[in-house]
Structure formats: structure tokens, C-alpha cells
Amino acid sequence: MNRARKFAACGGSLALSALMVAPAHAATNVGDQPIDPALTQLSLVNTNDFHGHFTKDFACAVTTVQREVPGTTFLSAGDNVGGTPFESASQDDEPAIDYLNSLDLKVSAVGNHEFDGGLSDLKGRVQDRADWTYVGANVYRAGTTDPVLPGYKVVEQNGVRIGVIGAVTREVPSLVAKDGIKGLEFGDPVAAVNRVATDLTDGDPANGEADVLVAEYHEGAPSGESSLESQVSSNAQFKSIVTETSPKVAAIFTGHTHQKYAWDGPASTGTRPVIQTDFYASHLGQLTLGYDPARDEVTQYSMTNREVTEPTEACKADPRYTATAKIVDTANKRAEQIGKEKIGTKTAPITRALNDDGTPDNRMRESRLSNLIAQSYVESINKPGRPGGVDIGVMNPGGVRADLGGNDEAITYADAATIMPFNNTIVTKDLTGAQIKQVLEEQWQPEGSSRPFLKLGLSENVTYTYDPNAGDGKRITTVMVDGKELDEKATYTIASNSFLLDGGDNFTTFGEGTNTRDSGLIDQSLFVEWIKENSPIRPPYEKHAVAVTDQPTEVKAGEEFSFTLTGFNMSTTDPNENTQGLAWVDDGPYSGEIGAKAVRLDAPPYPTRDGELKVDLTATGPSRNALVKVRLTETGTTVLFPVKVVAADGPSPTGTTTGSPGDPTGTGSPGDPSGTVSGPPVETGLTGDGSNGATLIGVAGSVTLLGGAYLLARRRMEN
Structure with missing residues (x-):
């Protein structure tokens, strides 16, 4: 490749090389050219934030690469289960696990959603059914540096030992119910990856050895629509991943932030790939490494995020594809029987906020559906015979996983279940007005968070104004509750899911509330009940x-x-x-x-x-x-x-x-x-x-x- 082409392939990332603590495992992105035939070719395909979206389209994408390049290794950056659509959630995600088994997934980083049911559920029900290995080098017993999960797994391809090291976001305690991870600590993911990278290259077979190292981080850039430089400069955790991951690591797969990018990371000479592959199985990350046995390092690579398309005739003749497609058909048929019950009607679609490209699930913008759910909490808990006394309903955007969309006025059980798949209990808690104002300030997330802002859904009686240009802790200017200015000294009762009121999503002030009362009612079931009682449901057009x-x-x-x-x-x-x-x-x-x-x-x-x-x-x-x-x-x-x-x-x-x-x-x-x-x-x-x-x-x-x-x-x- 000529000099001009080499510079273009770097995508301008050479400007970041000065940020490197040590020279990276440097290679050249050959773009759309083939890897030098003198090198040993290593073929990897990757997914992240799969969330149980098993489709025939994605199955065809994976099996096509496996057929074109025999020996291709299938990997994941986590969140394979949890937060799943009705087809998977209604069957405890068993079809999703069987599906990935059929596609020969080898190794996956553990994601935060793997902990939705707690560590025992992950190590028991999930890992027992999964043929792949979950790796999480930064998950420790509290107060120790003793990992509770394998930190890596070595897979072999073309005679080369590939060490796949996994780590999960440090934000897990703010993303899952605390009871399930009691006694655990989540350390610095980069430090953990680097520790394992050293072990795998120190010449001691007792702690594992590998020729090529690949990192699977369940953490990533907040946005894939800008540049590597801007994301590194604006997010401390992503900067650490890109610039501080051990130079022994040849490639970096990322996840968690639901973005799509394929960037050339900085190195002293050349670059190394930094990839994330969107979410919900819409794309397949494809990475080819050229390994030089004489130099014992990767010297070339090519990468792409391959768009998933409809199954081809070649797929339909592929035994691995047909076996996987059968799993899809069986699971969908079973889910159809479970979910076809009509529970209510709507006057118009009720949706989440949109991203700039028109896709749903912009968690940084106000959502009609999130506001609707917050209102349903108030009305449901204040019903006769329920705990009552709720002043304000709140909903976290990450808990709303689908739209109440479509032109059909009917709402089915499957619709409601897909929107709220986590089955948290509804909890009430008392907060002062000052604490409520602080919660609203916490929508602007801590520095280094995966998303810089998370917009809470609010019941219809709450509005507020804010100054977007003000500093931390000073943005909220006025909060109105029932048409009256919030009294910072008064006490208000809040209703939401147990995850959020436990301080999830970095809303730590919720955790400081008092008089916590668990209703014992499951959010999904309560939402189904509310839809039945309040149909036809009208979209809440008012912005809060x-x-x-x-x-x-x-x-x-x-x-x-x-x-x-x-x-x-x-x-x-x-x-x-x-x-x-x-x-x-x-x-x-x-x-x-x-x-x-x-x-x-x-x-x-x-x-x-x-x-x-x-x-x-x-x-x-x-x-x-x-x-x-x-x-x-x-x-x-x-x-x-x-x-x-x-x-x-x-x-x-x-x-x-x-x-x-x-x-x-x-x-x-x-x-x-x-x-x-x-x-x-x-x-x-x-x-x-x-x-x-x-x-x-x-x-x-x-x-x-x-x-x-x-x-x-x-x-x-x-x-």
C-alpha cells in the first residue's frame, strides 16, 4: 500500500498517537485490499448488545462469513441476554442462548445485562445453557482482586492461539439491581485487560499463553457519528480504552453504548482497530488480522461493519444456517401463542425519542412513552387497596426497550412486555424537594459516563425549566408540581421501578431517599393492568x-x-x-x-x-x-x-x-x-x-x- 493510502486508512487518528502511554501493537489497515498472503490470516466476526434479537438475517450474515472463511471465530462484547424482545423474554431468553450456540459463539465479554438476574443466575442458568465462555477480568469479590469470572479464553485458528480478554463497564452497580451483585466490585476495565495481557505473554504456561490478544470491552464511545478524536477527547473512559490498553493487544472490540464505528486507533507506528457493531444484530463486525509468525505480531488488518440483509439461497443450503433458522421459527411460534392476547387500544403510536438518523431509543431526549409509563406508576400505586400516597412517577429511559407503535389501534400483551422486559418491582420512596431537584440535575451524567445525559420520564403533574449553559448542579431553574413551585423542604413520595430508586443509572440521590416500600408488584404486569383499565391510551403530547x-x-x-x-x-x-x-x-x-x-x-x-x-x-x-x-x-x-x-x-x-x-x-x-x-x-x-x-x-x-x-x-x- 502506498504512503498516501496508508495515511488515509488511519482516518486522521495519527494525531492521537501522542496520547499513547506506550506504543500499541502497531499494524496497517489495508482497507479493501487483501491481507498479504505471506501472513497467517485470522478471521473474527463480532456482535455486541445482541439483546436476544435472534433473526434469520443475522444468522445468514454469520454463517456466510463462516462458510467463506472456514475457521472464522465468532465473538461478542456482551449483553447477549437481558433487555430482550418479547420473543426471547417470554421464554427466559432460552431461544437466544440456543441461537448463539447454534452459530458457534466461542467467547463473550460479560455485559451489564448478564447480571440482571444476579451473579448466581449468570453462573448458573445462563452459563450452564451457553456453550460459549463468559469472560470478565474486572469483576472481583468485594474488597479483593480475586476475579469471580474467567478473565480470558484462548481459541485456536490456523495454528495461532488467540487470547480473548473480556471486561465490563464499571457502571454495572448503577445499571442492575444491587441485591444480585451484592459482594461484588467492578474494577477498572483497562487495568484488568492489561493485567491479563501481561499474564498471557509472560512465557508462563501456568497462567495462560497466547500469540495474539484481542480485547472485548463492554464499554465504548458515547457516539459513533463523530470522530475517534472527538470521542477520545470528550470521554475519559473511552480515552483510556483507546490510548491505555496494553500494546500487547492487537484489536479492541467495544460495546454497551449501542454505536457503530470502525476506527483506526493510535499507535507509535501504524494503527490498531477499535470497533463497535451497532446493536440488536443489525450489523456484524468483521475483522481480519494478518499475523506474522516470524515477528510474532499482527502487522496488517482490515475491518468492516457488515450490514445484515435477508437470507440468501446459499444460506438456505447451509446446514448451520438451517439449524439456526429452525430455532428462530420454533421460538417465534411459541412467543406468538403467548403474546397474541389483546389487552387494550391506543389512539395513535406512542414512541421513544428518535436519534438524528431517525432510529429510536435516544435516551438523551424526552420520550412520550417514558412519560406515559411514569404516569401509569402514579395511578397504579394510588389505586384503592394499594400503598398509595404517590406524588410523582419517574421512569428511566433505559427501561423502555420498544415503542408502542404501529398503526393498529390494538395493544397486545407482547407489545407491553417488549417495552418493559426487566420484571422489576415497583417501589415507593420519600425524597425532599431538594433531593428531587438534585435527581433532575443528575440527568447530566458524571464525567466519563457512556451517555452524557439521560432524560427521565415524569408523571404529567411535573414540569421544569433548565438552563443548558449552566454548570454542574446549577442547571435546573424551576420545578413545578401540581402547578405549584417545588418546596425544597417538603417531602414527596416517588414511585418507580426498584432499579431506578436504588440509585441506578447514576441517579444516586434516589438511593438517599427514605421510607422505602416495595409494592411487590412487577412493572411489566402493572403496565399491562394499567393499559387494560385506561384504554384507549392517548399519547401524552405535552413536554415536561x-x-x-x-x-x-x-x-x-x-x-x-x-x-x-x-x-x-x-x-x-x-x-x-x-x-x-x-x-x-x-x-x-x-x-x-x-x-x-x-x-x-x-x-x-x-x-x-x-x-x-x-x-x-x-x-x-x-x-x-x-x-x-x-x-x-x-x-x-x-x-x-x-x-x-x-x-x-x-x-x-x-x-x-x-x-x-x-x-x-x-x-x-x-x-x-x-x-x-x-x-x-x-x-x-x-x-x-x-x-x-x-x-x-x-x-x-x-x-x-x-x-x-x-x-x-x-x-x-x-x-
Whole structure:
């Protein structure tokens, strides 16, 4: 390969070479050219975050490579079971294990979902049925450095011993129920891989020996849509994987973050592959290494993430494929019988948030389905005969594994079970208002986390504003519960699944709550019950969290004040976006319409936000504690926050804002005593030439009420 081609193959990653602690196992990416025939070819295929998505398509992809390159070794970076679709979950993931056995999976890193049932379940039920070996070099007995799982397995191909070393994310304690991993510690994955790499190359057969080392990390880059450089610079754990993994390791497979990338990692000379293969068996990672026995090292490689397609005629004639396809057919037929029961109906699809490429499961954006589940917790636990007393429902985004989608109005047992496959119990716990605010701050995850932001689903009575540009612990500006400002000294009862309220997903403040009560009710079963009792189910269109920049806390009567709303549109398959809104200070008729600009604000700062709106208001009247309200017309999304109005000749008021006259909840429009914000768009009665709010221009006149003028709103075009 010529010099220019070699540099292009490096993908610009040579700029990272200065970050290396030691020179890496350096090789050359030959791109789409064949490996030098003088080298020993080693063929590896890999999956990660399979999550029980057994399909004939993926089976064909694996068996095709195995047929084209005899001796190909099939590996995994973990999460083979757990968090699985109904077809697998309804049968305790047994079909998923049988499926991977049939495809001759050899070695897998242990993922966090392998611990969903605890260590005993992993080492017993799961490993007993699996023909492959789970490896996890950084899983220790608490207080020791004694691994509880094998750290590696050696497989042989073309006379070369390949040592596959596994490690799992250190975040496991925040990702699974704590009872199942009691007595375990999860150490630094890179340090563990490096320890085993040293053992496998020290010449001592007693602790294992291998010619080529491959690392399987159940941890990875937060995003595959940018560059290796940006991910290394923004995430400490991924930087450690890329730049500090032992130079003895020839290739790095990653997982956990559900991304797709094939990057040339930095080295003193040449590069080494760093790969992740999307999730749910949509792609197959394919890596070929060229091993030089004389130099005892890998000197060339090629890699690709092979897209999974429909089975070919060649596959249908392949005995391994046909045996695997039979497992798929049998499992699907059994699941169909289990799941076909209709449990309710919906008026429209209810979905998770979308990624930029239109795929679902963006856990960093607000989700209608997550909010719906949070609301179901409140209503279910507050039913007569249940523990009751719940003020707020909360849902973690990672617990929502599928959409309540499709055009069919029917909801089946399989639909509900696929959405919530973990079978956690529902727990209630008391938190102070200050702790609730801190929980919302913890949506911005600790530095080095796999995802920098995780958006909690909230019951319909909770809204909040935030400043995306503020520093850690200072982003949440106002929290409203039942139309009243959150009282930081008061106690609120929270309902959610046991995983989240135990402090899962790094929401550690939940773990500090008191008066924990386990309802004994399983989340999946409770959701099924709630759907049956509340059908037809309507999508909750209202957004609970909206960013407000320049949010005022005190304003002078008669003087205009301004603030900007962003992120009031959901990222969903439903195109229902807000294009106009109404604004008030306290109660009284609206004074005009305000146009919303459909614009995407990228991250960082997190989260990404859709929709931007500039609001100008003037409060009049006496000094008082007032409530600013903006209602987005199309969805009913309502933004609330308190301000102190200071009259020109009056003192600043004191006390807490608890709503406004004639609107005790503080969440509705004037003349709406119920305080609800759902329903059709409000008719404004104003004239204008625009077909949408973004085209409205001009200044609305002040609205004078008996007893004083309350507000002035300006309409302006947002370009």
C-alpha cells in the first residue's frame, strides 16, 4: 500500500498517537485490499448488545462469513441476554442462548445485562445453557482482586492461539439491581485487560499463553457519528480504552453504548482497530488480522461493519444456517401463542425519542412513552387497596426497550412486555424537594459516563425549566408540581421501578431517599393492568422539560422583560410540532400570539433541543409574587416559572408563588378552572396574515383588566 493510502486508512487518528502511554501493537489497515498472503490470516466476526434479537438475517450474515472463511471465530462484547424482545423474554431468553450456540459463539465479554438476574443466575442458568465462555477480568469479590469470572479464553485458528480478554463497564452497580451483585466490585476495565495481557505473554504456561490478544470491552464511545478524536477527547473512559490498553493487544472490540464505528486507533507506528457493531444484530463486525509468525505480531488488518440483509439461497443450503433458522421459527411460534392476547387500544403510536438518523431509543431526549409509563406508576400505586400516597412517577429511559407503535389501534400483551422486559418491582420512596431537584440535575451524567445525559420520564403533574449553559448542579431553574413551585423542604413520595430508586443509572440521590416500600408488584404486569383499565391510551403530547435562557427572577412593573425557550418539540415519529404559543403573567386574557421557530440546537450543551421561541412580556400592577406562563398551542406544553413583580413605587414581595388568581393549579389558561393544558389549539381571535406563528409580526396592544393592566406581549418574526 502506498504512503498516501496508508495515511488515509488511519482516518486522521495519527494525531492521537501522542496520547499513547506506550506504543500499541502497531499494524496497517489495508482497507479493501487483501491481507498479504505471506501472513497467517485470522478471521473474527463480532456482535455486541445482541439483546436476544435472534433473526434469520443475522444468522445468514454469520454463517456466510463462516462458510467463506472456514475457521472464522465468532465473538461478542456482551449483553447477549437481558433487555430482550418479547420473543426471547417470554421464554427466559432460552431461544437466544440456543441461537448463539447454534452459530458457534466461542467467547463473550460479560455485559451489564448478564447480571440482571444476579451473579448466581449468570453462573448458573445462563452459563450452564451457553456453550460459549463468559469472560470478565474486572469483576472481583468485594474488597479483593480475586476475579469471580474467567478473565480470558484462548481459541485456536490456523495454528495461532488467540487470547480473548473480556471486561465490563464499571457502571454495572448503577445499571442492575444491587441485591444480585451484592459482594461484588467492578474494577477498572483497562487495568484488568492489561493485567491479563501481561499474564498471557509472560512465557508462563501456568497462567495462560497466547500469540495474539484481542480485547472485548463492554464499554465504548458515547457516539459513533463523530470522530475517534472527538470521542477520545470528550470521554475519559473511552480515552483510556483507546490510548491505555496494553500494546500487547492487537484489536479492541467495544460495546454497551449501542454505536457503530470502525476506527483506526493510535499507535507509535501504524494503527490498531477499535470497533463497535451497532446493536440488536443489525450489523456484524468483521475483522481480519494478518499475523506474522516470524515477528510474532499482527502487522496488517482490515475491518468492516457488515450490514445484515435477508437470507440468501446459499444460506438456505447451509446446514448451520438451517439449524439456526429452525430455532428462530420454533421460538417465534411459541412467543406468538403467548403474546397474541389483546389487552387494550391506543389512539395513535406512542414512541421513544428518535436519534438524528431517525432510529429510536435516544435516551438523551424526552420520550412520550417514558412519560406515559411514569404516569401509569402514579395511578397504579394510588389505586384503592394499594400503598398509595404517590406524588410523582419517574421512569428511566433505559427501561423502555420498544415503542408502542404501529398503526393498529390494538395493544397486545407482547407489545407491553417488549417495552418493559426487566420484571422489576415497583417501589415507593420519600425524597425532599431538594433531593428531587438534585435527581433532575443528575440527568447530566458524571464525567466519563457512556451517555452524557439521560432524560427521565415524569408523571404529567411535573414540569421544569433548565438552563443548558449552566454548570454542574446549577442547571435546573424551576420545578413545578401540581402547578405549584417545588418546596425544597417538603417531602414527596416517588414511585418507580426498584432499579431506578436504588440509585441506578447514576441517579444516586434516589438511593438517599427514605421510607422505602416495595409494592411487590412487577412493572411489566402493572403496565399491562394499567393499559387494560385506561384504554384507549392517548399519547401524552405535552413536554415536561423546556430550556429557558435569561429566565428572570424579578421584574419591574411597566418594563419589558425577555427570555428564550428552546427544546419544546419532541423528537418523535409524530410530526406534531409547536409553531405558536400564548403568554401571560399571572391570570387574565392572553394578549397575543408568539411564533415558534423550528430549529435544532445541537449538543453540547446537552440535551439537543428542537424549537426556539423568543418571548417579550411586560408585567403591570402591584408588587407581588407572580407566575409567568407560556403555553405552546399545538401540544398544550406549558412552561411555568415564578417571578417577583416590583411596582415602580412599591417594595419587593416575599414568599413562594403558588399559582395565580382564578387558576389555582397554575397550569391552565385563564378561565380554565381545571388547570389542564391538553386539548385542541386555543382560538386567539387575533387577526394576522401568517399561516403559522413564525410569520406573525407586529406589536400587540396592552390588555387592560379591571383593577389594573397585567401584561403586554410582543409578537415578532423569528428568522
